[in-house]
Amino acid sequence: xxxxxxxxxxxxxxxxxxxxxxxxxxxxxxxxxxxxxxxxxxxxxxxxxxxxxxxxxxxxxxxxxxxxxxxxxxxxxxxxxxxxxxxxxxxxxxxxxxxxxxxxxxxxxxxxxxxxxxxxxxxxxxxxxxxxxxxxxxxxxxxxxxxxxxxxxxxxxxxxxxxxxxxxxxxxxxxxxxxxxxxxxxxxxxxxxxxxxxxxxxxxxxxxxxxxxxxxxxxxxxxxxxxxxxxxxxxxxxxxxxxxxxxxxxxxxxxxxxxxxxxxxxxxxxxxxxxxxxxxxxxxxxxxxxxxxxxxxx
Numbered sequence: 001x002x003x004x005x006x007x008x009x010x011x012x013x014x015x016x017x018x019x020x021x022x023x024x025x026x027x028x029x030x031x032x033x034x035x036x037x038x039x040x041x042x043x044x045x046x047x048x049x050x051x052x053x054x055x056x057x058x059x060x061x062x063x064x065x066x067x068x069x070x071x072x073x074x075x076x077x078x079x080x081x082x083x084x085x086x087x088x089x090x091x092x093x094x095x096x097x098x099x100x101x102x103x104x105x106x107x108x109x110x111x112x113x114x115x116x117x118x119x120x121x122x123x124x125x126x127x128x129x130x131x132x133x134x135x136x137x138x139x140x141x142x143x144x145x146x147x148x149x150x151x152x153x154x155x156x157x158x159x160x161x162x163x164x165x166x167x168x169x170x171x172x173x174x175x176x177x178x179x180x181x182x183x184x185x186x187x188x189x190x191x192x193x194x195x196x197x198x199x200x201x202x203x204x205x206x207x208x209x210x211x212x213x214x215x216x217x218x219x220x221x222x223x224x225x226x227x228x229x230x231x232x233x234x235x236x237x238x239x240x241x242x243x244x245x246x247x248x249x250x251x252x253x254x255x256x257x258x259x260x261x262x263x264x265x266x267x268x269x270x271x272x273x274x275x276x277x278x279x280x281x282x283x284x285x286x287x288x289x290x291x292x293x294x295x296x297x298x
Contacts, residue, residue: 064257066267066276071236071260074217076193077149077156078209082281083260090241090256091132092193092219095123095142104187108137108194108220110173118182123190125173130246131196132224139175143167144197146177153205161189193219220244222251236260271295 069083079088097107106112110124129137146167149156168176179186196218203211215236216228223241231237241256259276261267264286270276271290282290287297 059252060254061252062255062257063253064259064275064277066270066279066281067258067260068262068264068267068279068281069260071215071239073209073214075214076145076195077154077158078214080157086280087239087258088193088217088219089221090223091217091221091225092195093129093221093247094192094194095125095190096187097191104191107191109190112187112190114187118184119179121177121179121187121190122170123175123177125175127173128247129220131220132218132244132246133196133199134246135196135198137194137196137220138172139169140172141194141197142175143169144201145192145195148195148200148208149192151205154208158192161192193221195219220247223256226255 067083067086069081071083071087072081073079073084074087074091075084076088076092076094079085093107095107095109096104096112099105108126108129110126112124113122114120115122123142125137125139125142127136131137146162146165148154149158150162150165152159164180166178168178170176199213199218200208200211216225218224222244224244225239226242227240228236229238229240237260239256239258241258243251243254259270261270264282267276267279267281268286268289271279278295290297
């Protein structure tokens with residue numbers, strides 16, 4: 001242990017010895033002053049440390065989520081219900097995404113460049129992006145996904161977003177998206193989840209809504225479906241999702257356990273008995289029935 005005269009402990013010991021050498025009438029005052037100064041220094045250091053540190057999320061944890069309804073189309077081109085859309089957002093990723101600050105930023109895209117006239121979007125797809133089965137995400141997958149939505153036989157709810165849009169595959173990782181009239185908010189459509197062409201392209205359009213890939217999907221999103229459990233009727237009853245660590249942008253949460261319920265009463269019961277940690281599927285009326293001592297209502 002360092003107790004040299006120049007070390008902090010050595011300095012303190014030296015000061016204390018000097019205080020003991022002064023007359024008794026002054027010693028008490030000097031002792032009190034000494035400890036006041038030391039206490040002030042400790043408080044200052046504590047405040048400085050508090051003001052210059054911030055909480056940082058660490059990797060780990062499992063969330064048990066209660067969801068209303070049954071997933072049928074965990075598929076960016078066909079997702080209609082809120083349950084389908086929420087799971088699709090976990091499993092699939094788009095060329096762009098909305099970050100924590102609410103800004104639109106690249107995701108699967110390395111960069112997106114807009115022409116001066118606002119009609120052409122040049123997109124470079126990241127070469128390190130992978131689907132959950134290990135296959136690379138390429139321009140072909142982007143062209144396939146948009147073309148699928150544009151196909152009138154599929155009746156995609158997103159078809160209107162891509163009407164009169166031309167998609168050109170320039171190279172293995174480069175595409176141009178051309179629109180008829182400049183429209184700044186159009187870029188928000190690039191949050192569309194990209195589907196793997198190598199799994200979907202061989203399906204006839206009329207069979208696509210019945211594919212098992214709709215309920216056991218493979219995307220390139222933050223989470224992949226580890227297990228899909230079905231009830232006696234064959235419907236999905238729960239999913240176990242694990243964080244997908246192959247892509248550079250990975251989630252902090254390790255896993256999601258998603259369980260599906262037919263009504264809000266069952267969700268309330270699941271929250272009460274610890275079967276679920278959270279749910280975003282309760283109406284305003286039923287929120288009043290949630291135990292605010294055990295749950296935070298946002």
